[in-house]
Amino acid sequence: MDLPKNAFKAALNARQRQIGIWVSIPDPANVELLSNCGYDWILLDAEHTPMDSTEVIPLLRAAAPYPVTAIVRPGWNDVVDIKRLLDGGAQTLLIPFVQNADEARAAVAATRYPPHGIRGVSGLSRASGFGAVKDYTVRAHEEICVLVQVETVEATEHLDEIAKIEGLDGVFIGPADMAASMGHLGNASHPEVKATILDAIRRLTDLGMPAGILSADQEFLREAAEAGAVFIAVDLDTAMLRRNAVARREEWR
Known part of the structure; x- marks a missing residue:
């Protein structure tokens, strides 16, 4: 069994724009439906939902038959959580609330086996095909994609240092927390x-x-794309569901 290729990582390396959607509803049917909609990637959000690593695995399985990359956002930059998600088969992680180069370096180290990192070794995990992937521990890093989330003004002051961390594949800007850090809580659309x-x-x-960036503001996303954003989340499942449900209700009221 070959090490699964990470199409998203390859696309980022080639600077090919990747369009994604945010998934907050932790149901395999929801993930399967969205995975079959033609997006380049979907984000399984285990930070702002009750999902844990055992609940993420069925979602990864639901997405697996489709030509879409499932990215997982753990609850924190935590080595144990990262280890479990990687062993469960996640190949791309978005690590939240990274403030500086040291935290970005720690995120990368959590995805690498010694001597290049501190990831614990399990030879029979789902990630290795339960032992079927030849030389998994030697080659795993080749297809693991590490993204970090910059979410505060303080973090933007360290962008230069963060961007130089070896093994980092992308930096995502979080609008909601950025707005909060700037004194505009709840108003990510503030100029x-x-x-x-x-x-x-x-x-x-x-x-x-x-x-990378996430927003439901399509005009702002176009500005972000023009500024150079490569991986762009264009909506959220919960927002889409509510928006369309309310719109349909209004048609009939």
Whole structure:
């Protein structure tokens, strides 16, 4: 059995735009439906939902038959959580709330086996095909994609150092927490917040680091794409469900 290829990582390396959707409803049928909609990637959010590593695995299985990359966001930059998700078969992780180069370096180290990191070794995990992938421990890093999330003004001040961390594949800018850190809690559309995010994307692009973003504001996403964003989440499952449910209700009221 060959080591599964990570199409998303390859696309980022080639600077090919990747369009994704956020998944907050932890149901395999929901993931299967969205995986069959033609997106390049889906984000399984285990930070702001009750999902844990055992609940993520059925979602990874639901996405597996489709040509989509399932990215997992753990609850924190935690070596144990990262280890469990990787052993469960996740190949791309989005690590939240990374503030500086040391935290970005720690995130990468958690995905690497010694001597290049601190990932614990399990030879019979789902990630290794339960032992069927030849030389998994030697080659796993080749297809593991590490993304970190910059979510505060403080973190943007360290973008240059973060972008230089070896093994880092992309930096995602989190609008909601960025807005909160700027004193605009609940207003990610504030002009100051948008300007800060677009500036961060341009800086990352100049540094040669793929930048990512999530927003339901399609006009802002187009600005982000023009600024250089490579991986772009264009909506959230919960937002889409509510928005369309309310719109249909209004048609009939």
